[in-house]
Amino acid sequence: MAVSARDVARVAGVSVSTVSRALARPHEVAPATRVKVLEAARGLGYTPNLAARSLITGRTGNIGLVVPDLENPFFASVTKGVQSRARTAGYAVFIADSDEDPTQEAELVRNLAKQVDGMVLCSPRATDAVLAELARECVLVLVNRESGDIPTVTIDNHEGTRQAVAHLLALGHRRIAYAGGPTTSWSNRQRAAAVEAQGALHGDLEVVNLGSFQPYVSGGIAAGDLVLASGATAVIAYNDLLAFGLLERFRQRGVRVPDDVSVVGTDNIPVSALTSPGLTSVGIPLVNTGRAGVDMLLHLVRDPSTPPTHHHDLTVQLVVRASTGPHGGDVALRQLA
Amino acid sequence: MAVSARDVARVAGVSVSTVSRALARPHEVAPATRVKVLEAARGLGYTPNLAARSLITGRTGNIGLVVPDLENPFFASVTKGVQSRARTAGYAVFIADSDEDPTQEAELVRNLAKQVDGMVLCSPRATDAVLAELARECVLVLVNRESGDIPTVTIDNHEGTRQAVAHLLALGHRRIAYAGGPTTSWSNRQRAAAVEAQGALHGDLEVVNLGSFQPYVSGGIAAGDLVLASGATAVIAYNDLLAFGLLERFRQRGVRVPDDVSVVGTDNIPVSALTSPGLTSVGIPLVNTGRAGVDMLLHLVRDPSTPPTHHHDLTVQLVVRASTGPHGGDVALRQLA
DNA sequence: GCCTAGTCTGCAAACCATTGCGACGTTTCG
């Protein structure tokens, strides 16, 4: 059925080893034989059996990607980046969705570990202990998470938060709430800490941490009422989906954005430009985040001797849209008039 | 390094073949030996080498999924469904993104074909001829596309369009535009034809086909002006992203939705509830579409003898939100008052 | 007590590509 190297060898009148070499190391075989083999291979439509190859070489040419939720546009974009970069490097990618469940996450990694040369874990929810264990079983790169000395691509959460707070301060806000994501999320802990740090930095700024919510629209709807009760005039959300939920809940309750409350999201996923009002959001280079993860992983896989950077920090940029403004409307503009 | 069946055999004091049987066909080995082997395997942390297994069985335990654009929420949801269903069936899934490019699509299928037991092609953009060729090289299931006698999971486009048109007719619209997607998209051709068919069916209805646009927000922005110039009071869009673009462009031009123009999308992706106004959309069971594709594929793979259904048609349901209403505002309500 | 049927288990081939080593032939240099 399938055509093997033996068939090619027979047609080309050479041995199987010569076929292998003609394809893998062309300079080690005489030009004349090379063309004979190549022609035979093309004629028969030969492609090496990857299972057999990986059995002997120990490498698969595949990488794995585990994300908490494929339906979250943030992870969808990262996945796109991973896939595109892997493809140009000649790697195929396994995808796995953990549904935000740390247990499934570890299981998925173990299932895939034997079929891949390495894995990218995006925003893993597992504990440091579990990650350390997994890292021993398989080459790992973390994206949007730091843990021990596992190679990592992160986002500059502190700087993102700083930009968001600076923006809100400039608009006159003095009481800012933070609506957090899953407690299992490292970036959530980072962002929460960064907001608190900003509060400590500015004497006239009060920060209210509202706690943890589901990183979906539903979580934002739940958080909305807490924001209003907290007396904050602005809220920073763990991610854009949560921010959408806030906008929705505020609309339901007749609270005007940004006149009554300003809302800042995080991630700047593509749809954030489309809500009404458009969402001010801490922009992350989504697709590039995926690419960076693959780059680091492939470097590790191809020459494990020289790990030049174990840590790559991506820059962020606040994108201001209509969901933020001065509390009570634009006094500055009114004074100018 | 890695523990093989030979190690287990040595520890358990049996032969390699007995190890294999104890794990794969427990009833073919004596209970006493079975527990010995199982204990040894567990003690050593043995897991069968999948490459070696697939080398001999010819099966991989993997499936592939090709989609035109992972960042499109429609495909993200389908991917989620595929992944979740495959996982519970013990299959791992390769993901590939063709960037809406038919050439890449075929290439991706060929690259993956050797490593999978079968593939799901979601909304493939390739021609029927190319698909037929690919189907000969690999077990294929099409989702949201019909082509020859390749097994297929489709969406009832005709019914969806019927519902959308009926809704608009009920609101009093008599001139309806269709803003189409890629010409390479089968479902776009289906939907365009269905709209025309509805026009032919209702004597008092005029249908305007505006042609083909990119299935992104940018495509809708481009289409917006054509809608207005066409004199239509309502527009049906190929997908929700395109509809978002329409909403955006109408806002830019000060055109009120739904008072001046009604907008209907297709797919009912999660964010459609969040735009302002909320998007009326032909709802598709997104995640289930992916599941259905995998179900069909696995059935084909596991017993290729009896293909019970080569065609599965998923039901659709129009979801009405605020983007549709009577032209010029709600006269019916005003008359009641 | 012997034969048969049946239950377990081991042997060895097979799957397919890769690669170290050695053989062979040719060239080059001393």
Place this chain on the structure above:
DNA sequence: CGAAACGTCGCAATGGTTTGCAGACTAGGC
């Protein structure tokens, strides 16, 4: 002219698992 060096290629082992076949051993029936 001899020997070393080099280029080219085949042999055979290797990787880990599955499975047909045959052998060994047990149990049961006459």
